[in-house]
Amino acid sequence: RSDVPRALRGHVLQFNASPFCEDPTSAITDWQDGLIVIQDGLIHAVGQADDLMGTLPEGTIIEDHSGKLILPGFIDCHAHYPQSEVIASYGTQLIEWLNTYTFPAEAKFRDKAYAQAAANVYLAESFRNGITSASVYCTVHPESAEALFEAASTFSMRMIAGKVLMDRNAPDNLRDTAQSGYDDSKRLIEAWHGKGRNLYCITPRFAPTSTPQQLEAAGALWKEHPGTLVQTHTSENLKEIEWVKTLYPDHTDYVGVYEHFGLLGKGSILGHAIHLSDRERAVISESGTGVAHCPTSNTFIGSGLFDVKEAHYGAHPFRVGLATDVGGGSSFSMLSTMRTAYEIAQLRGYSLHPAQAYYLSTVGSAKALYLEDRIGNLMPGMEADITVIDMHSTELIRHRMSYADTLTEALFTQMILGDDRAIAATYVNGKKVYEKPS
Ligand code: GUN
Ligand code: ZN
Structure with a gap:
């Protein structure tokens, strides 16, 4: 029995290479208005929301995380x-x-x-x-x-x-x-x-x-x-x-x-x-x-x-x-x-x-762990383990983020100032296992 297909919309990040290189930022591909399409626990597609919206399987439930970062779990x-x-x-x-x-x-x-x-x-x-x-x-x-x-x-x-x-x-x-x-x-x-x-x-x-x-x-x-x-x-x-x-x-x-x-x-x-x-x-x-x-x-x-x-x-x-x-x-x-x-x-x-x-x-x-073909990245075919980050989880982070101009700066702000309050939602095997209380 198949699960209902699901799609997460938000600022999606993916690693296209190792960032242990001359230009670490170039290892990240991101879609500010991105979409991850999930079916039966696996990632079916990742890309620009506009491009993927017309291709969604019948009955897909879209979960809106606009303005938030969608990362590999x-x-x-x-x-x-x-x-x-x-x-x-x-x-x-x-x-x-x-x-x-x-x-x-x-x-x-x-x-x-x-x-x-x-x-x-x-x-x-x-x-x-x-x-x-x-x-x-x-x-x-x-x-x-x-x-x-x-x-x-x-x-x-x-x-x-x-x-x-x-x-x-x-x-x-x-x-x-x-x-x-x-x-x-x-x-x-x-x-x-x-x-x-x-x-x-x-x-x-x-x-x-x-x-x-x-x-x-x-x-x-x-x-x-x-x-x-x-x-x-x-x-x-x-x-x-x-x-x-x-x-x-x-x-x-x-x-x-x-x-x-x-x-x-x-x-x-x-x-x-x-x-x-x-x-x-x-x-x-x-x-x-x-x-x-x-x-x-x-x-x-x-x-x-x-x-x-x-x-x-x-x-x-x-x-x-x-x-x-x-x-x-x-x-x-x-x-x-x-x-x-x-x-x-x-x-x-x-x-x-x-x-x-x-x-x-x-x-x-x-x-x-030699599991990189299955987990750790947001790529079609990989298992749908996903973390959603609220980039404004505290007053200080909100203030600091208003001065952040680049994705790199935003990521750095989150890792230096963020904690469990920054986690908006967690998905395991395509299903939501945690959502931050509002
Ligand atoms: N070395 C052996 N056992 C342990 C443990 O439980 N924690 C840590 N940090 N080191 C260990
Ligand atoms: Zn240990």
Whole structure:
């Protein structure tokens, strides 16, 4: 049964190329009075409203967002849904933060009903921030992944998620074993991978909380299930890196641990990757591994400043997406996340152009996940995940916008001053999942 065709009218933006080039603005194509035609969850056509109006299928419902920006839905390529309740926790850096706040919170997800309630909060908050797709860490409990996949399925959301694997250096009630982690993940893959728009992501938390046996099992599982993804953390915090050296003394470096166990490659996403050596950059680059840049987490838990310029223009370029890293990150807003990415670039002595920031949070994240043929852009044939931005969401933004002459300036104003209040509507799989109350 077909859905009623729908068309969104407004200022439509599309990326025609990567903005990591001489003239970033040239990577954006826009139609001030544009139209996106949607049928059965897919984008059917994109262009000038005048040109498309006469071609609409019979019975098309037009939703008018005139004066607002229509963007590809934001893709958060690294987040922890169980950590929504510990976002904004005071006074610690990574290892202490995990032990003090994160692990006690995650222990509660053994209870399926608790996980279901948290999954609903997480999805509602993501939609309220224009996030239409995410790569999500659950907890060690398989129930936590089931709860998230079930919740995401009710919206036909492209959810990428997995149960965390962790068999050491964590409290008793948060540990699996190499064997049980493998078995539980395999069962979840069989139940959820490719079911609707769900994709399974094999999720060893990070090298310190997995034995070599567990990382080996994770690598084997990935080989046995091509098309699934892998996510883990690397080189986020200096003490963490020292710890990995003591736990894995025979490996060349942190990324080398994942390399050894077959956990790098296309469809593997490393979170953070702030403190990398040249060798590590080379392996990430050559293997096609993606990296999740988590700016508000870099600053909030004081880990360091990711080098987005080196990642794109250095000797060993790799795919980079933008991520909230909730709750190590301090915001669900991808606009606020872009602002912090800009500020981190400034602290490193260069600028992140707005075209580049919006690209990272859409096409960039899709590319890091190797899903750029399906999500992250507004192109015919792609999945209809869409975010609508109200460019006058606060008095200050309204004032500043009255002095903005170009699209680039408008985009920059939104990412520096905007937050969840700027999200007018969010569409997932062609259906409205959030509309800002008027
Ligand atoms: N490294 C291992 N686990 C985590 C986590 O939950 N959050 C962050 N930011 N880093 C981690
Ligand atoms: Zn994380």
